[in-house]
Amino acid sequence: MKTVHVEYYAALREQRGVPSEYVSCDAATVHDLYERLSAQHGLRFTPRNLRVAVNDAFVEWNHTLKDGDRVVFIPPVAGG
Amino acid sequence: MFTLQDTPLNTAQLAADLADERAGALVAFEGRVRNENEGRRVHSLWYEAYPNLAISEGTRIVEEAVTQFGLIRAACVHRVGHLGLGDVAVWVGALAGHREAAFAACRYIIDNVKKRVPIWKKEFYADGDSGWINAEDGSATVRVPNESPAAGGLSRTVYYSRQARLPEVGEAGQARLGETRVLVVGLGGLGCAAAAYLAGAGIGTLGLVEDDRVELSNLHRQPLYTIEHVGMAKVEAAAARLHRQNPFITVIPERVRLTAENSEALARGYDIILDCTDNLETKFLLNDVAVVLRKKMIHAAVYQYEGHLFGYVPQENVGCLRCLWHTLPEPGCVGACADVGVLGAFVGVLGTMQAAEALKQALELPGALQGEVVIHDFLRHTAKRLRVPRRVNCPTCGGEYLPSTRYYDFTEIEVTAQSLTQSSEVALVLLEDTDKSLRSTAVLPRGFTWVPWEHVKGAFPKDKRLVLCCEYGLRSKYLAYALRQQGFAHVYSLKGGWRSLSAR
Numbered sequence: 001m002k003t004v005h006v007e008y009y010a011a012l013r014e015q016r017g018v019p020s021e022y023v024s025c026d027a028a029t030v031h032d033l034y035e036r037l038s039a040q041h042g043l044r045f046t047p048r049n050l051r052v053a054v055n056d057a058f059v060e061w062n063h064t065l066k067d068g069d070r071v072v073f074i075p076p077v078a079g080g
Numbered sequence: 081m082f083t084l085q086d087t088p089l090n091t092a093q094l095a096a097d098l099a100d101e102r103a104g105a106l107v108a109f110e111g112r113v114r115n116e117n118e119g120r121r122v123h124s125l126w127y128e129a130y131p132n133l134a135i136s137e138g139t140r141i142v143e144e145a146v147t148q149f150g151l152i153r154a155a156c157v158h159r160v161g162h163l164g165l166g167d168v169a170v171w172v173g174a175l176a177g178h179r180e181a182a183f184a185a186c187r188y189i190i191d192n193v194k195k196r197v198p199i200w201k202k203e204f205y206a207d208g209d210s211g212w213i214n215a216e217d218g219s220a221t222v223r224v225p226n227e228s229p230a231a232g233g234l235s236r237t238v239y240y241s242r243q244a245r246l247p248e249v250g251e252a253g254q255a256r257l258g259e260t261r262v263l264v265v266g267l268g269g270l271g272c273a274a275a276a277y278l279a280g281a282g283i284g285t286l287g288l289v290e291d292d293r294v295e296l297s298n299l300h301r302q303p304l305y306t307i308e309h310v311g312m313a314k315v316e317a318a319a320a321r322l323h324r325q326n327p328f329i330t331v332i333p334e335r336v337r338l339t340a341e342n343s344e345a346l347a348r349g350y351d352i353i354l355d356c357t358d359n360l361e362t363k364f365l366l367n368d369v370a371v372v373l374r375k376k377m378i379h380a381a382v383y384q385y386e387g388h389l390f391g392y393v394p395q396e397n398v399g400c401l402r403c404l405w406h407t408l409p410e411p412g413c414v415g416a417c418a419d420v421g422v423l424g425a426f427v428g429v430l431g432t433m434q435a436a437e438a439l440k441q442a443l444e445l446p447g448a449l450q451g452e453v454v455i456h457d458f459l460r461h462t463a464k465r466l467r468v469p470r471r472v473n474c475p476t477c478g479g480e481y482l483p484s485t486r487y488y489d490f491t492e493i494e495v496t497a498q499s500l501t502q503s504s505e506v507a508l509v510l511l512e513d514t515d516k517s518l519r520s521t522a523v524l525p526r527g528f529t530w531v532p533w534e535h536v537k538g539a540f541p542k543d544k545r546l547v548l549c550c551e552y553g554l555r556s557k558y559l560a561y562a563l564r565q566q567g568f569a570h571v572y573s574l575k576g577g578w579r580s581l582s583a584r
Binding site for chain 1: 266268269270271356357358359360363380381382383384386387388404405407409410414420422427455457460464465466467468469
């Protein structure tokens with residue numbers, strides 16, 4: 001088990017209902033983590049339409065998740 | 081280079097003065113006095129210039145054309161004083177190795193002279209009346225030099241006194257701001273805030289691109305406009321307002337929608353581009369323009385109480401918008417203000433940040449965003465700053481491009497979708513991972529198959545005919561040109577990109 005801090009932005013935050021949370025799980029990659037959160041909370045974004053950052057750096061979806069990681073999910077925005 | 085003359089122009093002599101044995105083409109343009117303007121009979125004209133500024137700005141335009149279009153040389157002469165019907169008011173000559181560059185450069189010079197050079201025209205009508213007309217007929221171009229009558233005798237020194245007190249600004253910094261040219265694309269909530277602060281700061285040339293009219297539902301977040309402006313073109317209302325805010329700068333309103341066809345011409349003359357648009361399609365188009373023309377670019381986008389600010393600079397290892405978003409987000413997953421709602425202050429603060437970033441770039445202040453995105457949560461007052469590294473194999477900014485941004489002739493390289501003929505030897509090489517549904521709706525010419533760029537790069541068969549294809553046809557033509565320089569003789573670019581295929 002590892003515990004990570006997860007932040008959600010924009011429409012994704014609305015779908016989740018909270019801006020951030022601690023999550024305990026055994027997900028191997030950020031992709032696994034998102035799939036679990038998505039199934040659990042009914043998140044409607046697919047990974048291809050999101051970017052993910054871990055510890056303040058953008059990473060690919062196969063990035064290995066470690067205990068204590070700070071994970072951020074960012075959807076595209078375009079308003080102006 | 082650029083001169084003013086109060087006697088009739090000898091066009092044959094002007095052309096002869098340009099002659100050079102290296103030249104394959106001379107394109108000359110004569111602007112003449114005609115007998116009618118907007119339905120009124122004209123019998124003569126009076127041209128008046130602000131000479132020092134006219135010559136320096138005119139010379140700058142001619143120099144820009146020589147550099148950008150790779151000319152041998154160019155000249156422009158503008159008449160001042162009294163002119164009769166049929167007299168030549170302005171003459172432009174562009175001398176180049178080939179005709180394409182000469183035509184394009186000649187057009188560039190006359191268009192920009194009309195927009196940017198402080199020359200005023202008084203028309204004398206057949207009915208005895210007369211009136212002052214802006215040099216650029218029918219446009220709201222505002223060109224008011226320092227100490228001009230239009231500035232009403234106001235002091236430039238007093239105007240800028242509060243910001244000149246900053247050690248990073250001072251006289252030298254103010255001069256630098258005056259030399260900086262910024263293009264603001266989109267005059268909504270972001271653009272209104274950004275343009276107002278850039279004008280106030282004394283950005284010397286402020287271009288405005290927008291084709292919308294002011295609507296009542298705009299006013300709560302777009303403070304350049306008032307109820308009197310509803311129904312008016314935004315660029316005209318904004319240009320008039322900005323001119324009254326700062327009479328010491330040039331405002332160039334461009335009442336057009338940014339398209340793949342006009343984007344290069346609109347952006348070419350500017351140093352910094354501000355993306356104040358509200359949709360991802362235009363943001364990606366602006367990104368492509370910034371990358372191929374090597375411009376600094378500041379993108380912004382807002383979602384309710386949250387804002388993204390992304391600064392791109394044409395430097396090594398700096399990612400572009402397509403490095404941030406590897407694949408184009410699917411339609412419907414991006415919120416727009418009209419759908420999700422927005423409060424003016426929150427979009428305004430982000431637009432103000434765009435202006436601040438442009439000023440940081442112009443003044444070389446520390447901390448400017450260079451290939452970084454900042455995600456602001458305005459409710460919680462938190463900000464996350466993330467570096468956007470250049471993506472491996474990114475065909476947009478991956479260093480495959482040409483050594484300079486001068487004008488290139490793409491006529492041999494660009495092919496239209498209609499002209500693509502059936503051939504098993506031809507592959508359509510995609511420069512980005514597009515949405516599958518989009519790709520399936522695109523009408524692909526028979527015999528063509530989509531091939532991802534990653535599969536071609538590195539194993540590029542020099543004898544095979546390949547058509548590069550990107551979203552708008554901008555990156556692909558520059559890339560094709562660069563590959564031809566490297567000996568790939570059969571590389572082409574799909575004009576208009578895959579957007580032109582799906583539109584059919």
